[in-house]
Amino acid sequence: MRVDGTPYQTVWMEGATVRMIEQNRLPFEFAVISCPDHRATAEAIRVMTVRGAPAIGAAAGFALAQAFAEAPARDPWGYARAARALVEATRPTARDLFHATERVWAAAETAEHPAGAADAAVQAARALAAESVASCRALGGQGAALLGDGARVLTHCNAGWLATVDYGTALAPVYVAVAAGKRVHVWVDETRPRAQGARLTAWELGREGIPHAVIADNAAAWLMSRGEVDLVIVGADRVAANGDVVNKVGTLAKAVCAREFGIPFYVAVPPSTFDRAVPDGPSIPIEERSPGPKTPCSVT
Amino acid sequence: MRVDGTPYQTVWMEGATVRMIEQNRLPFEFAVISCPDHRATAEAIRVMTVRGAPAIGAAAGFALAQAFAEAPARDPWGYARAARALVEATRPTARDLFHATERVWAAAETAEHPAGAADAAVQAARALAAESVASCRALGGQGAALLGDGARVLTHCNAGWLATVDYGTALAPVYVAVAAGKRVHVWVDETRPRAQGARLTAWELGREGIPHAVIADNAAAWLMSRGEVDLVIVGADRVAANGDVVNKVGTLAKAVCAREFGIPFYVAVPPSTFDRAVPDGPSIPIEERSPGPKTPCSVT
Numbered sequence: 001m002r003v004d005g006t007p008y009q010t011v012w013m014e015g016a017t018v019r020m021i022e023q024n025r026l027p028f029e030f031a032v033i034s035c036p037d038h039r040a041t042a043e044a045i046r047v048m049t050v051r052g053a054p055a056i057g058a059a060a061g062f063a064l065a066q067a068f069a070e071a072p073a074r075d076p077w078g079y080a081r082a083a084r085a086l087v088e089a090t091r092p093t094a095r096d097l098f099h100a101t102e103r104v105w106a107a108a109e110t111a112e113h114p115a116g117a118a119d120a121a122v123q124a125a126r127a128l129a130a131e132s133v134a135s136c137r138a139l140g141g142q143g144a145a146l147l148g149d150g151a152r153v154l155t156h157c158n159a160g161w162l163a164t165v166d167y168g169t170a171l172a173p174v175y176v177a178v179a180a181g182k183r184v185h186v187w188v189d190e191t192r193p194r195a196q197g198a199r200l201t202a203w204e205l206g207r208e209g210i211p212h213a214v215i216a217d218n219a220a221a222w223l224m225s226r227g228e229v230d231l232v233i234v235g236a237d238r239v240a241a242n243g244d245v246v247n248k249v250g251t252l253a254k255a256v257c258a259r260e261f262g263i264p265f266y267v268a269v270p271p272s273t274f275d276r277a278v279p280d281g282p283s284i285p286i287e288e289r290s291p292g293p294k295t296p297c298s299v300t
Numbered sequence: 301m302r303v304d305g306t307p308y309q310t311v312w313m314e315g316a317t318v319r320m321i322e323q324n325r326l327p328f329e330f331a332v333i334s335c336p337d338h339r340a341t342a343e344a345i346r347v348m349t350v351r352g353a354p355a356i357g358a359a360a361g362f363a364l365a366q367a368f369a370e371a372p373a374r375d376p377w378g379y380a381r382a383a384r385a386l387v388e389a390t391r392p393t394a395r396d397l398f399h400a401t402e403r404v405w406a407a408a409e410t411a412e413h414p415a416g417a418a419d420a421a422v423q424a425a426r427a428l429a430a431e432s433v434a435s436c437r438a439l440g441g442q443g444a445a446l447l448g449d450g451a452r453v454l455t456h457c458n459a460g461w462l463a464t465v466d467y468g469t470a471l472a473p474v475y476v477a478v479a480a481g482k483r484v485h486v487w488v489d490e491t492r493p494r495a496q497g498a499r500l501t502a503w504e505l506g507r508e509g510i511p512h513a514v515i516a517d518n519a520a521a522w523l524m525s526r527g528e529v530d531l532v533i534v535g536a537d538r539v540a541a542n543g544d545v546v547n548k549v550g551t552l553a554k555a556v557c558a559r560e561f562g563i564p565f566y567v568a569v570p571p572s573t574f575d576r577a578v579p580d581g582p583s584i585p586i587e588e589r590s591p592g593p594k595t596p597c598s599v600t
Contacts (some may be wrong), residue, residue: 129428192516215518216492218550226501250518252525253553261554 001161001175003030003207009133010055010168011062013126014147016069018062019052023162027203038067045090045097051196052163053237053273054132061089061125064104068121076117080108082165090144093246095238095275100128129165135270136167143173143233143268147184151177152230154187154220157248158200159235159268169235170267171201178210186212187229189220191250217250221257231264239267244281301333301461301475303330303507310355310435311362311468313426316369318362323462328376330565333496338367345390345397351496352463353537353573354432357396361425363387364404368421371468376417380408393546395538395575429465433539435570436467443473443533443568447484454487454520457548458500459535469535469568478510486512487529489520491550517550523556531564536554539567539574544581554598 012018018035024047025031033049035041041063044050048058067083068076084101091097107124108117147153157163159170174184191197198214205212213230215223223229232254233249238246238260245251245267258265278284311320318335324347325331333349335341341363344350350359367383367517368376384401391397407424408417447453457463459470467475474484486505491497498514505512515523523529532554538546545551545567558565578584 064316144454191516192490216549218492218548218553221553221556222549248518249516253518253521253557256521256560257553257556260560 001166001204001208005048005238009129010052010057010162011050011165012129013062013065013122016066018044018059019061019098020044020210021162021185022049023051023200024049026162027199027206030184035063036068038063038087041066042083042087042090045087048091051091052158053094053235054136054164054169054270055162056091056094058125058129058132058165060087060090060097061100061101061128064101065118065121065125066102066148068108068118071118075150080105080117080219085171086254093237094273096270096272099272102127103128117274132164132270133147133166134273135272136161136164136169137176139169139268139270140172140174140176142175143266144180144182146231146264146266147177147182148174148230149182149183151182152185152187152228154189154229154232154254155225156189156217156220156232156234156250156254157191158196159233160201160204162200162204163235164270169203169270169273170266171204172235172268173233174205175208187220187223187252188212188214189217189254190214191248192217196248217253220254221261224257224261229258229261231266232258233266233268236267236269236273238268238278238284240278240280240284241274241276242280246281248285253281274275276289301466301504301508309429310352310462311350311359311465312429313362313365313422313574316366318344318359318366320344320359320572321347321462323351323500324349327499328461335363335366337370338363338387340365342383342387342390351391352398352458353394353396353535354436354464354469354570355462356391356433357400357572358425358429358465360387361398361400361404361428364401365418365421365425368408368418369406371418380405380417393537394573396527396570396572399572400425403428414532432464432570432572433466435572436461436464436469436472439469439568439570440467440472440474440476443566444476444480444482446531446564446566447473447477448530450485451482452485452487452528453528454489454523454532454554455501455557456489456497456520456532456550456554457491458496458504459533460501460504462500462504463535463537464570468504469570469573470533470566471504472568473533474505474510475508478508484510486510487520487523488512488514489517489547489550489554490514492517496548505508517553520554521561524561524563527598529558529561529563531566532558533566533568536544536567536569536573538578538584539569540578540580540584541574541576542580546581546584
């Protein structure tokens with residue numbers, strides 16, 4: 001998507017370096033940081049420089065690819081194994097992260113010698129990011145069909161392009177609908193306690209020139225009761241085999257209120273967010289559902 | 301209630317001066333301000349130095365009493381009439397304000413000459429504040445019966461003693477139950493956008509040593525879904541003849557979620573909050589339901 005007219009993605013790889021938008025500084029400052037090795041990339045995931053399930057997945061894939069590229073000749077698999085454990089411990093909320101490390105690891109394993117493993121890992125990480133963009137774009141196309149001209153969409157947290165590599169999940173339908181000439185207004189839940197709606201969703205909608213208003217999380221039910229919300233679209237951290245959705249705190253309240261007021265409620269997710277290994281939401285350990293960063297987020 | 305061991309009320313009259321706790325500075329600073337005339341008291345209501353329906357009522361009664369005491373001998377009723385209009389325009393959300401000005405005005409009208417009107421007005425304003433304390437205390441006694449030992453109460457906004465002259469409405473049952481030896485834990489909704497829960501409710505519960513936790517407004521439904529809330533108690537700005545409740549934004553979402561999860565939901569109000577002149581909630585003009593201050597709140 002665009003930032004002051006320039007197209008950007010949230011996270012990408014340039015040579016052996018992973019680059020990403022520093023989301024902790026938004027909306028006050030737009031900065032791109034460089035992570036020279038897998039440890040720096042893992043740290044960026046942990047402190048939420050990059051966040052959002054699909055974007056975390058892409059960053060984790062890149063981090064593991066960096067590890068294979070950095071690995072010493074003496075024990076490349078031991079090095080990569082330790083790196084994988086480090087990356088997987090950063091933010092275990094989202095299924096996408098594990099999806100990415102599993103896939104990059106499997107690609108490396110198919111290679112015949114260590115140097116080949118690094119190439120295969122980098123290639124797999126790039127392919128994963130590219131597929132993530134394609135799947136978000138496809139999600140947008142399907143979702144846009146739900147939006148009539150003049151639609152008023154309520155969203156919670158940030159599941160826009162900043163939460164993915166590009167396009168977003170919950171906001172992809174909005175971007176695609178607007179590109180097709182429809183008028184769309186977005187009610188942006190502030191999303192306390194970290195204010196991802198006020199900080200990130202409002203920022204990215206503003207960069208694309210899409211009408212929106214940040215509202216107190218408390219106001220959503222009132223707007224629904226007055227018929228000012230046509231539909232709710234949110235993203236998800238993880239979707240269990242039975243369809244149970246794990247997402248940012250507050251999603252439950254929006255869903256209950258949407259049902260109360262007869263408003264359609266959609267969860268927009270790419271395939272990488274499904275976790276068929278868990279039968280339902282309650283089976284996901286509580287610490288994996290709401291961990292947050294282990295240290296306060298720092299902007300350095 | 302107590303502040304560092306000293307008993308305080310939210311607003312009171314000393315001679316011709318109205319004194320009140322400066323609530324815009326809480327929880328960072330505890331200060332009592334003096335309003336030497338009715339204009340200063342009205343301004344304090346407008347900028348939310350004093351807020352909460354019953355506390356606004358008491359302050360409004362005192363302000364009108366000040367006006368009668370200040371009134372020039374030439375046209376005391378004209379002066380008082382203008383003062384009443386000024387006071388009634390400060391924060392028309394709450395019924396209590398009009399209840400107070402009507403009552404103080406009626407008391408003044410029964411006096412036989414202007415000087416007597418001032419005395420009668422001051423006396424009526426003081427009586428109104430004293431009755432408000434008594435009715436909150438009685439409310440607490442009734443509500444405390446709902447709280448078992450170990451009860452976990454969720455509340456929204458501040459309907460504690462700072463919102464009244466003393467004891468509070470929603471929190472009165474908590475204070476009375478704790479005084480009777482019961483253990484009570486309070487979940488305090490942060491209450492965005494003005495954070496009255498985080499700023500005021502947490503402060504006054506802390507001063508009384510009552511266990512509590514401030515939560516993001518978004519977290520309430522999740523706590524309810526996990527069985528960690530035994531009941532919800534909120535105050536109200538106004539209650540219509542049919543029982544419809546007008547209260548701080550976010551109350552609707554809590555009520556809908558409480559029903560979803562089978563949790564009792566109570567609205568604690570004194571008689572002065574009932575407005576039998578309006579048949580139901582939708583009949584209350586929207587600008588009287590959510591006006592907020594006309595200028596940003598200033599701490600001076």
